[in-house]
Amino acid sequence: MFTDPNPYFSVPHHFTAYLSQWPNSQPLPSEMALRSMQSxxxxxxxxxxxxxxxxxxxxxxxxxxxxxxxxxxxxxxxxxxxxxxxxxxxETQEGEKCIGSQFGGSGLRLFTPSALAIGTHYKITLFIHDELVAILCFGKVVATQPITAVQSQNNEHNISAESAAKPCDAQWQADVEFSQILEADVEQLVKASLNVQQKQLKLRKLSRDEHQ
The missing domain is CATH 1.20.58 (Methane Monooxygenase Hydroxylase; Chain G, domain 1)
Known part of the structure; x- marks a missing residue:
């Protein structure tokens, strides 16, 4: 999913993210500054x-x-x-609301109404409701493609429509790698991704047992 040579495990799961573009001329905040930016x-x-x-x-x-x-x-x-x-x-959230489709300790996959420029940094407020995760971080866009291309790929790989579901106003899919995030928040995301995977595996097992 992501270009990091040592990516963390990631899972398909819907969540909410608010994105605010970070000025290219402005350096990313330090860890201390990031903490002070948290609500x-x-x-x-x-x-x-x-x-x-x-x-x-x-x-x-x-x-x-x-x-x-x-x-x-x-x-x-x-x-x-x-x-x-x-x-x-x-709380009133800053930035454009997007729906995420995949997350892990390295980054996110998002559905967006317009194309995000590759290499651009965003301030991201992330909510994964089912796992009680809420974090503030920064991420860099590393890949983007139109939804039509994604749907074509899903059809080729027989991915179900449910797992590929997107908001009706989304036209693009973007992969975002974390460029500044607290270590404790990475641990939260890794733990949450493992919990989601375990739940998905249990559901698949139950589904197989019911059809046997």
């Missing part, structure tokens, strides 16, 4: 998820009697994540 909602969600991960990691070392406590804490943490994400999605 309050993204900061809160990121901090909560980090605390949850550290807490649950420590609880794994407890004996089996603590399993009920761990499950309860996971439920409570998910409630907090859902509330924070709901608040975050109500």
């Amino acid at each position: 309050l909602g993204i900061q809160l969600l990121s901090e909560v998820k980090t605390l949850e991960a550290n807490c649950l990691l420590q609880l794994r070392h407890l004996d089996n009697d603590a399993k009920a406590v761990v499950d309860f804490l996971k439920l409570q943490s998910r409630k907090v994540d859902l509330v924070l994400q709901h608040v975050l999605e109500k």
Whole structure:
């Protein structure tokens, strides 16, 4: 999918992204500057998820009697994540709204209403609702092609219409590689991509079992 020589695993999955073109004359922000650009909602969600991960990691070392406590804490943490994400999605978002079709730790694949110039950098606010992921990052367009060409390729490879579904106003598909992203956010995306893959594999297995 992406041109990085060591790309992370990526999965097909729909999500929402807001893109704002970054001036070519302006350098990409440092990690510290990127953190300062995050909205309050993204900061809160990121901090909560980090605390949850550290807490649950420590609880794994407890004996089996603590399993009920761990499950309860996971439920409570998910409630907090859902509330924070709901608040975050109500914030006014900057940039053009696009629908994504694939993501991973290296980058994204997006449907866009117009062609994005290759080599252009964008500030991206990314929401993967099912996985409770919300991040701010920067990405560079590395490939773009019209949807008609994508549909032709899908037909050649027998890709289902459902997996290739796109918004009605989208005319182009773009591949975007991350050019500035926090390491913790890469970890979030990698974990989310693995979770999505596991869910997809379970669904396929259930579908095969039902047809046997």
